[in-house]
Amino acid sequence: MGSVAPKRLALTILSLVVLSLLLTGCGKEQPVLYVYNWGDYIDEDILEEFEKESGIKVVYDTYSTNEDMYVKIKSGGSSYDVIFPSEYMLTRMIKEDMILKIDLEKIPNHVHIDPKLMGAEYDPNNEYSLPYMWGTLGILYNTTMVDEPIDSWDALWDPKYSKEILMLDSQRDSIGAALLKLGYSINTRDPGELAEAAQLLKQQKPLVLAYVVDEGKDKMVSGEAALALTWSGEAMYAIGENSDLAYAIPKEGTNLWFDVMAIPKGAKNVEGALKFMNFLNKPEIALRNAEYTGYSTPNLAAWAMLPEEVRNDRGAYPTDEDIAGAEVFVSLGETLREYDRIWTEVKAY
Amino acid sequence: MVRFLKRSYIYLVFAFLYLPIAVLMVYSFNDARSRGVWGGFTLRWYVELFQDRTIMSSLYSTLLIGVSSAVIATIIGTMAAIGIHNTRGVQKKLIMNVTYLPVLNPEIVTAISLMILFVFTRVRLGYLTLLLSHITFNVPYVILSVLPKLRQLNKHLYEAALDLGCTPLQALWKVIIPEIMPGIITGLLLAFTLSIDDFVVSFFTTGSGVSTLSITVYSMARRGINPKINALSTIMFTFVLALLIIVNVRQAREERKGRNGKRGPKKVSPYDPKFGSA
Amino acid sequence: MKRSPLIPYLIWMVLFTVVPMVLVLYYAFTVPTESGVTWSLQNFARFFEPIYLRVLGRSIRLAVISTALCLILGYPAAMVMAGNAFKRKHVIMLLFVVPMWMNFLLRTYAWLTILERNGFINALLSFFDLPRLNILYTNSAVVLGMVYNFLPFMVLPIYSVLSKIDKGVVEAAGDLGANPFQVFMRVILPLSLPGVVSGITMVFMPAMTTFVISRLLGGGQFTLIGNLIEQQFLVVGDWGFGSAISVVMIVVILLSMAIMSFFEGEEKDVALW
Numbered sequence: 010m011g012s013v014a015p016k017r018l019a020l021t022i023l024s025l026v027v028l029s030l031l032l033t034g035c036g037k038e039q040p041v042l043y044v045y046n047w048g049d050y051i052d053e054d055i056l057e058e059f060e061k062e063s064g065i066k067v068v069y070d071t072y073s074t075n076e077d078m079y080v081k082i083k084s085g086g087s088s089y090d091v092i093f094p095s096e097y098m099l100t101r102m103i104k105e106d107m108i109l110k111i112d113l114e115k116i117p118n119h120v121h122i123d124p125k126l127m128g129a130e131y132d133p134n135n136e137y138s139l140p141y142m143w144g145t146l147g148i149l150y151n152t153t154m155v156d157e158p159i160d161s162w163d164a165l166w167d168p169k170y171s172k173e174i175l176m177l178d179s180q181r182d183s184i185g186a187a188l189l190k191l192g193y194s195i196n197t198r199d200p201g202e203l204a205e206a207a208q209l210l211k212q213q214k215p216l217v218l219a220y221v222v223d224e225g226k227d228k229m230v231s232g233e234a235a236l237a238l239t240w241s242g243e244a245m246y247a248i249g250e251n252s253d254l255a256y257a258i259p260k261e262g263t264n265l266w267f268d269v270m271a272i273p274k275g276a277k278n279v280e281g282a283l284k285f286m287n288f289l290n291k292p293e294i295a296l297r298n299a300e301y302t303g304y305s306t307p308n309l310a311a312w313a314m315l316p317e318e319v320r321n322d323r324g325a326y327p328t329d330e331d332i333a334g335a336e337v338f339v340s341l342g343e344t345l346r347e348y349d350r351i352w353t354e355v356k357a358y
Numbered sequence: 359m360v361r362f363l364k365r366s367y368i369y370l371v372f373a374f375l376y377l378p379i380a381v382l383m384v385y386s387f388n389d390a391r392s393r394g395v396w397g398g399f400t401l402r403w404y405v406e407l408f409q410d411r412t413i414m415s416s417l418y419s420t421l422l423i424g425v426s427s428a429v430i431a432t433i434i435g436t437m438a439a440i441g442i443h444n445t446r447g448v449q450k451k452l453i454m455n456v457t458y459l460p461v462l463n464p465e466i467v468t469a470i471s472l473m474i475l476f477v478f479t480r481v482r483l484g485y486l487t488l489l490l491s492h493i494t495f496n497v498p499y500v501i502l503s504v505l506p507k508l509r510q511l512n513k514h515l516y517e518a519a520l521d522l523g524c525t526p527l528q529a530l531w532k533v534i535i536p537e538i539m540p541g542i543i544t545g546l547l548l549a550f551t552l553s554i555d556d557f558v559v560s561f562f563t564t565g566s567g568v569s570t571l572s573i574t575v576y577s578m579a580r581r582g583i584n585p586k587i588n589a590l591s592t593i594m595f596t597f598v599l600a601l602l603i604i605v606n607v608r609q610a611r612e613e614r615k616g617r618n619g620k621r622g623p624k625k626v627s628p629y630d631p632k633f634g635s636a
Numbered sequence: 637m638k639r640s641p642l643i644p645y646l647i648w649m650v651l652f653t654v655v656p657m658v659l660v661l662y663y664a665f666t667v668p669t670e671s672g673v674t675w676s677l678q679n680f681a682r683f684f685e686p687i688y689l690r691v692l693g694r695s696i697r698l699a700v701i702s703t704a705l706c707l708i709l710g711y712p713a714a715m716v717m718a719g720n721a722f723k724r725k726h727v728i729m730l731l732f733v734v735p736m737w738m739n740f741l742l743r744t745y746a747w748l749t750i751l752e753r754n755g756f757i758n759a760l761l762s763f764f765d766l767p768r769l770n771i772l773y774t775n776s777a778v779v780l781g782m783v784y785n786f787l788p789f790m791v792l793p794i795y796s797v798l799s800k801i802d803k804g805v806v807e808a809a810g811d812l813g814a815n816p817f818q819v820f821m822r823v824i825l826p827l828s829l830p831g832v833v834s835g836i837t838m839v840f841m842p843a844m845t846t847f848v849i850s851r852l853l854g855g856g857q858f859t860l861i862g863n864l865i866e867q868q869f870l871v872v873g874d875w876g877f878g879s880a881i882s883v884v885m886i887v888v889i890l891l892s893m894a895i896m897s898f899f900e901g902e903e904k905d906v907a908l909w
Contacts, residue, residue, distance in 0.1 A: 043566045048577025049584060053412065068567040069412065071577035076870035077561060080470065086477040087565045178856035180871065219773045219855025223579040224748060230394030233752050246582060250392040302581065349872045356859045357691055364721040368728065371713050374784070375735045378746035381756065382738065385749075393749060434645050441642025453642075455890060459653050461838065462889055463660070464845040464865045467882045470875075471656030494652040497645065499789075502838055506797045506830030540796035547729070548792060548838075551736045575739045583742065591738045598734055602727055609724075 041066045042281040045082075045089040047268070048073060050142075052301035059288050065281045082107060088275045090282040096131040096267040097181070097338040099138055104340060108137045109272040115283040118290035121310040125329070129267065130337045138269035139286060142304040144241035145327060145335065146182060146264040148257050149226075149248075154235035159257045162190035164236055166209070171216045173235035175228060178220035180345075180352040181338060182264070183210065186238050189261050196339040200347070207351040214355065229254060240266065242304040245325050249303060256324035262334040267307075379595060386588035393583075403589040410586055412574060417590065420554050420571040423485070427492035428550035434493065435500025435549075436542055440534070442501065443508040460495045461502075468495060469562040476563060483565030491563040492553045499552060500545030507541030664879035679880035688864070692885070695861040698775065698850075699843035702782035703790075706839045707832070709783065710790035714831075715824075717791075718798035729795065732788045744781065744852050751777060751853075773855035781849040786842060790835040797831030798824070837893075844885065861885055 044056075048071035056067045070089070072078040075098040081087060082102070094102060102108050113119055119127075119139055132138050150159050154173065165174055165186065176183050185195040187206040197203060218234050219225075226247040229237050239247070244256035270289065272282045288294060292310035299306035299315065305325045306312060312320060323331060341348065386404070390397030407413060442453055460468055472494065476487045515537065519529035535542070557572040564573065575587050667676045682688075722728050735743070750756040751772040758768045771777050801824065809819045847862035861881065868878030 047580055048574065049581040070566055070569055071574065073577040073579055074870070080870065081562065084473050084477050086473060086483045089566060178851060220857060221855065222851065223582070224745060224852060226582060227392050227394040228752070230392045231752065231754060233754060250390055250395055345872055346874060349867060353859060353864065354687055356857060357687055361721050364716040364719065368713060368716050368722070371709065372731060375732070375787070377750060378743045379735050379738055381746040381749050382742045393745060434648060437641035438645030441645065445642070456649055456653055458837070458841065458890065459657055459886070461841045462886050464862055464882055466866050466869050467660055467879065468656065470869060471659045472652065474659060475656055490652065494648070497648065499838060502834040503793050503796065506793055506834050507800070509830040510797055510800065510827070540799050544792040544796045547733050548789065551733050551788070554737055555740050557740070572739060575741055579741065583745070587739065587742060591742060595734070595738065598737070602730065606724060606727060
């Protein structure tokens with residue numbers, strides 16, 4: 010190890026770094042649109058097409074959870090023009106005055122969106138957002154390991170499937186499943202109902218193989234467990250990889266979730282953001298995103314163009330009857346701490 | 359025999375360290391998106407990898423930040439270690455305890471507090487803040503790598519060098535630094551490793567348009583990590599391995615040449631351990 | 637040389653370590669109220685409930701076990717590396733860190749593939765007609781993940797210290813009649829202690845706060861202190877409680893290190909006051 014070479018190397022690297030730091034500071038004149046989305050949640054070719062059509066340069070960044078995104082936006086350190094929060098996060102951000110109202114007239118393509126998915130509780134008049142993808146909470150199961158029809162949350166508490174059950178390591182979803190099984194609202198603030206749900210989850214713990222997050226779908230694909238509490242989008246991905254899997258929306262009710270498009274306050278290119286949202290709602294673009302991600306699009310015109318077996322898949326596109334009693338998560342405010350305590354107790358139990 | 363046993367032990371440890379790497383490399387050839395099934399052999403992830411502008415640009419940022427933060431942290435950390443080594447008493451303990459803080463603080467706490475700091479001081483989030491944060495969590499590891507070497511150092515070595523006519527700077531550069539070099543290299547390696555592996559701190563201290571590989575990978579988690587990342591890892595790994603082999607073969611050849619040909623008398627280094635302990 | 641090399645670091649430390657720490661303390665000791673923010677010990681009071689203390693206890697236990705295993709596995713490895721079994725020591729050293737250059741999440745997912753019921757190890761076991769192992773989603777899996785990820789941080793500092801121990805001293809001890817075990821206990825080990833201390837520090841501290849390993853390999857069933865803090869900052873948005881937990885944890889660790897160095901007597905590079 011000579012002593013001169015490393016020194017020279019270090020100097021070269023240092024000057025390169027300084028240079029690149031300086032260069033990145035220079036901006037170009039072209040209008041820029043900052044988009045913040047979940048990772049791998051869009052067909053990236055679409056971004057280039059949008060750039061070509063609009064002349065706006067897209068800077069595209071990704072996040073892994075709603076909470077990560079929220080903290081980033083809240084800090085005010087970086088400004089984005091379009092974000093894709095889930096509905097419960099949107100509610101929280103609206104409450105904290107972090108979201109701009111949108112002018113639907115500037116998004117003519119919003120007419121393609123299924124009217125039954127518009128105006129949901131979290132944004133009754135679609136003043137703030139348009140749905141990007143949507144789905145349900147249900148049970149993904151392996152038909153080779155489960156020989157009865159699955160239609161109830163009770164299956165996740167069935168001792169027959171001891172150590173064959175995957176729950177979600179996500180407070181609201183797992184506690185939500187317990188609440189639904191009990192016949193309560195997934196947005197309950199009633200301490201008694203929550204205590205019952207907590208009890209139920211503690212009872213269930215010996216049966217649970219693991220509380221998983223993102224790795225759960227791969228585990229279901231490889232046949233590691235028989236049943237899993239899952240969101241429909243993930244379930245569709247898993248079924249695509251392993252045709253033995255099936256997805257059921259339990260009869261007691263489900264949670265209806267949305268990932269929406271919205272414009273955060275502090276956005277610098279609102280016009281561009283509206284153009285982008287309109288572009289994503291073009292039927293053929295929405296179709297491509299639905300096909301790329303495998304998630305359910307709220308865009309009716311795009312839905313109509315999907316292959317028949319996807320269109321009629323009740324897991325991905327449930328009938329009105331399937332989601333009759335479905336609830337949307339509502340922001341809980343202070344009660345969230347109670348959920349957190351329950352969840353810590355269940356897991357540390 | 360003993361030598362064989364010793365080598366076997368290291369190979370066993372390597373087997374442990376490289377088993378998961380082998381697994382993730384195998385899956386880069388898997389013709390299915392999921393880790394859960396084997397769908398046959400394919401090279402398509404490699405083809406797709408080079409068309410993916412997000413992955414390629416985040417690879418660039420990762421290496422840029424990794425190398426530069428490691429180098430800067432090593433310089434600051436080595437100087438700091440020398441300084442700490444020569445400090446005594448309460449002052450030393452205070453500095454050491456503060457040094458532990460970035461190692462001790464949960465990543466999320468470091469990340470959010472640094473983010474607040476940058477936003478508060480109106481530094482634009484981006485490469486610069488990313489670099490500053492990485493240096494911050496790297497420096498303690500460098501200090502912790504270099505300090506043991508300093509403690510091992512013969513106390514009179516520095517004085518001897520001065521007596522023999524070195525200026526303090528020369529003594530530092532020609533006597534102390536070479537002596538603690540293994541510690542410095544250790545620190546540099548650990549710093550680079552930590553930097554390219556970090557997700558939490560990077561995520562919160564970066565700005566729009568700048569993404570590291572870790573951020574890209576973690577954000578894919580919900581939709582399933584794309585096997586393109588496995589392909590990239592396989593390439594990176596093969597590249598590093600190839601580099602190691604080439605450098606080695608070259609060194610071996612030079613040594614052989616040196617042994618056979620004339621290379622002059624072996625230099626006796628003044629900081630040979632035997633010299634130092636005299 | 638007396639003080640100059642410290643100055644850049646001191647400035648750095650104050651800016652990027654002390655200032656953020658003050659922020660954490662601020663959040664820990666305040667609670668938001670309708671009329672603004674008030675000083676309060678409420679966040680700390682909440683932590684001293686049995687359920688949270690149990691989480692702290694479990695985290696310490698797992699971190700101690702992992703650190704001990706790293707030391708037991710790593711010390712011999714460092715010794716072999718420092719000895720003459722290998723010619724190219726730099727290469728061996730580099731080979732210890734290269735696996736860590738692959739993305740952490742991918743490596744951990746790979747462990748899932750290896751440890752699963754239908755995973756690599758069980759496939760191997762059933763091939764030889766051996767009973768299956770269920771390691772995944774146990775404490776052992778979490779410890780395994782920690783040892784895997786932190787081992788290089790134990791090996792490298794020990795190696796760098798061992799590599800320059802004066803061979804003459806070792807030989808002299810042998811000449812004076814010490815058997816190899818005595819040589820190790822009386823000469824090599826004491827001389828390598830600074831490296832061991834660094835290694836322990838670099839393994840134990842991150843092991844205390846990791847949350848991804850326990851979530852993925854422990855199946856979310858073993859809440860560790862890192863999970864708890866992450867949860868407070870991100871999901872619940874209760875930064876005060878999250879900060880309070882980290883303050884408690886930091887104090888616990890620094891105190892235990894102070895006690896450790898007190899028992900070691902001599903002035904070490906570790907210590908609280």
